[in-house]
Amino acid sequence: MIKRPLQLLDNLIVGILLVDSQNNFLYINKTASDIIGYTQEDIQNIKTWFKFSFLDSGKRSKVEKWFKENIKRERSYQNLKIATKNGETKYIDFRTKVLPDDKKLVNIIDVTEKRQRERETKKHKNRLELAVKGAHIGIWDWDIKLGEVYHNEKWVNILGYKFTERVKYKELINIIYKDDIKKFKRNIDKLIQGDIEIFEMEYRIKTVKGEWKWVRNIGSITTRDAKSQPLRAVGIYIDIDQQKKAKEKVRYLSYHDELTGLYNRRYLNNEIQRLKNSRKHPISIIIGDIDNLKYINDNYGHVLGDKYIKKIANILKETLRTEDIAARIGGDEFVILLIETDSLEAKNICDRIEHKIKIVNHEKDLPVPLSISLGTETAKNKKTHFSDIYNSADQNMYKVKNGD
Numbered sequence: 001m002i003k004r005p006l007q008l009l010d011n012l013i014v015g016i017l018l019v020d021s022q023n024n025f026l027y028i029n030k031t032a033s034d035i036i037g038y039t040q041e042d043i044q045n046i047k048t049w050f051k052f053s054f055l056d057s058g059k060r061s062k063v064e065k066w067f068k069e070n071i072k073r074e075r076s077y078q079n080l081k082i083a084t085k086n087g088e089t090k091y092i093d094f095r096t097k098v099l100p101d102d103k104k105l106v107n108i109i110d111v112t113e114k115r116q117r118e119r120e121t122k123k124h125k126n127r128l129e130l131a132v133k134g135a136h137i138g139i140w141d142w143d144i145k146l147g148e149v150y151h152n153e154k155w156v157n158i159l160g161y162k163f164t165e166r167v168k169y170k171e172l173i174n175i176i177y178k179d180d181i182k183k184f185k186r187n188i189d190k191l192i193q194g195d196i197e198i199f200e201m202e203y204r205i206k207t208v209k210g211e212w213k214w215v216r217n218i219g220s221i222t223t224r225d226a227k228s229q230p231l232r233a234v235g236i237y238i239d240i241d242q243q244k245k246a247k248e249k250v251r252y253l254s255y256h257d258e259l260t261g262l263y264n265r266r267y268l269n270n271e272i273q274r275l276k277n278s279r280k281h282p283i284s285i286i287i288g289d290i291d292n293l294k295y296i297n298d299n300y301g302h303v304l305g306d307k308y309i310k311k312i313a314n315i316l317k318e319t320l321r322t323e324d325i326a327a328r329i330g331g332d333e334f335v336i337l338l339i340e341t342d343s344l345e346a347k348n349i350c351d352r353i354e355h356k357i358k359i360v361n362h363e364k365d366l367p368v369p370l371s372i373s374l375g376t377e378t379a380k381n382k383k384t385h386f387s388d389i390y391n392s393a394d395q396n397m398y399k400v401k402n403g404d
Contacts, residue, residue, distance in 0.1 A: 015092075015108030023067075026103065035092065035110045037085030067096060079115060091115045138237035140219065142169065144192070144230050158215070158239050160208035177204035177212055191221060192230050199233075202240065214244035259306060260313035263327040268335055271325055272386050275337070284346035284378040285386075286336040287393045288312070288353075289401060291371035293332040300367060312372055315356040319349065334372075343378040350374045373401035 009016050015032030019025055025043040033039050066077060076095040084090055090112045097105045138155025142148075148166040159175075176184055180203035191199040199219045204212040219235020255267040263271075275283060290312055297305040309332070316326045316334065325337040338346055353374065361369045375397025377389040 015110070017106035017108060019104045019106065021102040021104075023104070032108050035084075035090065035108055036082060037088070042085070070096065079111065137239075138215075140235055140237065142219075142233045142235075144232060155237055158237065159205060159213065175206045177206070180204055191219075191233070194221075194228070197221075199235065202244070213239070214241045216240050257313075257328040260310055260328050262313050262316065262334070263325060265327065265329040268325070268327040268329060268337070271337060272390075275339070276386060277382055278339075279382070280340045281382060282340065282342045282378050282380045283389075284338040284341045284343060284376060285389055285393045286338065286346060286350060286374055286376050287390075287397045288334040288336070288372045288374045289397055290332040290334075291373055291401065292368055296368055304367075308366070308370060311360060311366075311370055312357075315353060315360070319352045319356055324349075341378075342380075343376065346376045346378060350376060373397050375400055 009027070009029040010031075012029060012031060015035045016027070016029040017025070017032055018027035028038065028040055028043055063077065063080065070077075076093055078093050079091050080094065082090050082092055090110060093109045093111050095107045097107070099105055138158050139152040140155065141150040143150075143166075147169045149169055149172060150166050173181065173185075184201060184203055187196070187199055187201050190196045197220060199217065202214060202216045204214055207213050216238040217235060218238070219233050221230045221233045223232035224230050255263060257264045290308060293305055293308060296308060309328070312334065313326075313328065316336065320326055320336065323339055324341075325339075327335050327337075329335055336349075338349065341349075353372070357370050357372065360366075375393045375395065377393035377396060379386070379389045
């Protein structure tokens with residue numbers, strides 16, 4: 001045995017084992033002792049370090065074979081599992097070196113924490129990959145200097161394109177919905193210039209079938225050059241099409257009549273409130289009530305009654321202008337708001353509705369002729385209260401219904 005002190009070796013941050021030509025222990029420094037828990041005194045009776053108890057019994061022959069084959073190559077053995085003197089499990093890397101007098105120097109590094117971090121990283125990576133796979137998430141990697149964007153297979157599956165690994169950035173702009181492009185470019189410019197750290201936006205992209213799909217795009221600059229010019233950005237696409245369409249459907253139903261597709265009472269009331277102080281006068285209102293609907297429901301059933309309601313709704317859609325607002329506010333009652341429309345034009349619109357109804361009745365596919373009573377009133381300026389013209393139009397409608 002080499003006797004202490006070998007202060008120089010003791011002060012090294014790397015564990016050192018010194019063995020002779022027969023692989024018998026000669027020396028262990030303090031760092032190695034701290035790693036494996038055995039001291040110089042503990043190893044004095046150990047003939048060869050391959051029989052040392054800190055080596056896993058199942059690995060001893062494998063380690064010995066590797067040691068003999070690689071002793072002169074100065075290669076390292078990675079992630080060897082050992083048991084310390086107090087029974088703690090550790091992982092070490094070691095490298096061997098042959099000295100001039102045939103002694104061997106074994107460098108030991110404790111990699112237990114490193115291995116644990118790697119295992120945690122791998123575990124989190126696996127979880128992320130599962131999350132990405134299950135959540136319809138596409139990954140993009142943008143080489144800004146080359147103007148090329150890499151996408152993973154999931155992104156390709158989302159949109160149906162059979163892109164190769166990389167696609168030109170300009171090609172991606174061409175498949176963004178036209179109403180979203182301006183905002184998209186503005187946000188990208190902010191990201192490039194460093195005004196924002198995270199790019200996040202929801203917009204529509206055209207699929208290979210020509211359909212529009214909603215995605216959420218989140219990304220950031222990951223690499224800049226010495227002059228702070230962006231070189232690379234990475235991010236993800238999240239397929240939010242179903243959620244977005246479901247949300248749009250809820251919003252649509254909150255403001256539309258489910259049977260006819262016209263606006264409902266809630267939307268009408270909001271518009272009336274909005275127009276109270278409007279400068280877009282004159283504003284006319286038409287109130288309509290389907291004639292004989294109760295008789296039709298009682299004698300022919302509500303299915304046919306609904307058919308009458310939908311026919312009136314379709315006539316209104318065909319007759320009214322884009323800016324006009326038509327709402328179904330009850331079983332047989334409809335209200336039409338006409339912006340910047342005087343009483344004469346309102347009367348003309350009523351006449352066009354009546355004409356359309358005559359055409360429908362000429363087809364003779366209804367057991368009772370389709371008919372609706374219409375009443376109108378006009379607010380010439382904002383001094384006139386909506387409640388007044390609404391009540392007046394309602395009274396005029398009942399006069400028509402009663403033949404007055």
